[in-house]
Amino acid sequence: MNYLAHFHLAAVVARQGGYDDEALLVGALLGDYIKGPLRGDWPAEWEVGIRLHRRIDALTDGHPLVSECLAGFPSEFRRYGGIALDVCFDHFLLDRWSDHALDNAPTAAQFAGECYRVLGAKREHFPVAAQRQLAFLTEHNVLCILRDWTMAAQMLARISRRLKRQNPLRDCAAVLDAQRPAIARCFDQLYPRLLEQLPQEFAH
Known part of the structure; x- marks a missing residue:
């Protein structure tokens, strides 16, 4: 999941689990930047948010729905398909925002x-x-610009330039367009499961 989904899921868990909204939001951002064991170096609920971020990544990356969706990508894209799905999932969250609003x-x-x-x-x-x-x-108002589907390819092209290895993300627009229905189905099945499971796992 990309930033918007991480922040939205953090808000859902906070409100259903009795956590501080702002603390879990901070953890949702820092989950990409704080590595290794959490030993109390950060405020306690920031660390809950970091753990939540890691759990979201683990559930998403290892889910059969995601594996099935990635199998539809051309072989040269599969190594980076997870990055592409993360970005595209934010598009579909924006597109279906009223279905998942707080x-x-x-x-x-x-x-x-x-x-x-x-x-x-x-x-x-x-x-x-x-x-x-x-x-x-x-x-760049990244949390909102992905409402426009064409911005997904532009965002991935920017990410492509930051990666150390040569990768095909710079020219992914046609691939994303071809896979758009499959990505939408994956999101529509996976996201409600995360919304149900995560508040249960992180309940006080």
Whole structure:
């Protein structure tokens, strides 16, 4: 899952599990930047959010629905297909936002704005790499721009330039278009399962 899905799932778990919304949101961002065992070096509920981020990644990466979807990609894309799915899943979350809206029913734009506000207020406590990524997310409104399907390929082209190895993500638009129905089916089956399972696993 990409940033919007991680933040949305963190909000759902926080509200159903009695956690602090802002703390789990921070953990949802830091999950990409804090590695290794968690031993209390960060605020306790930040670490819950980091664990949640890791659990989301594990459930998604290892899910049979994801494996089945990736099998439909051309062979040269499969190594990087997980990255492509993460980005595309945010598109489908935006496209189906009203189906998964939180109890107070904010729009996706309102939710994104709150994420930027909360994380921006705490950014000085983040690792430098997380600060840079937050600045990028905010400047380019990454949480909302993927509503436009064509932005998925553009986002992956940007990611392609950051990867050390040669990869096919720079020219993935045609592949994504061909796989779009399969990716949509995967999201529509997988995301509700995460929404049901994760609050149970992280209940106080």
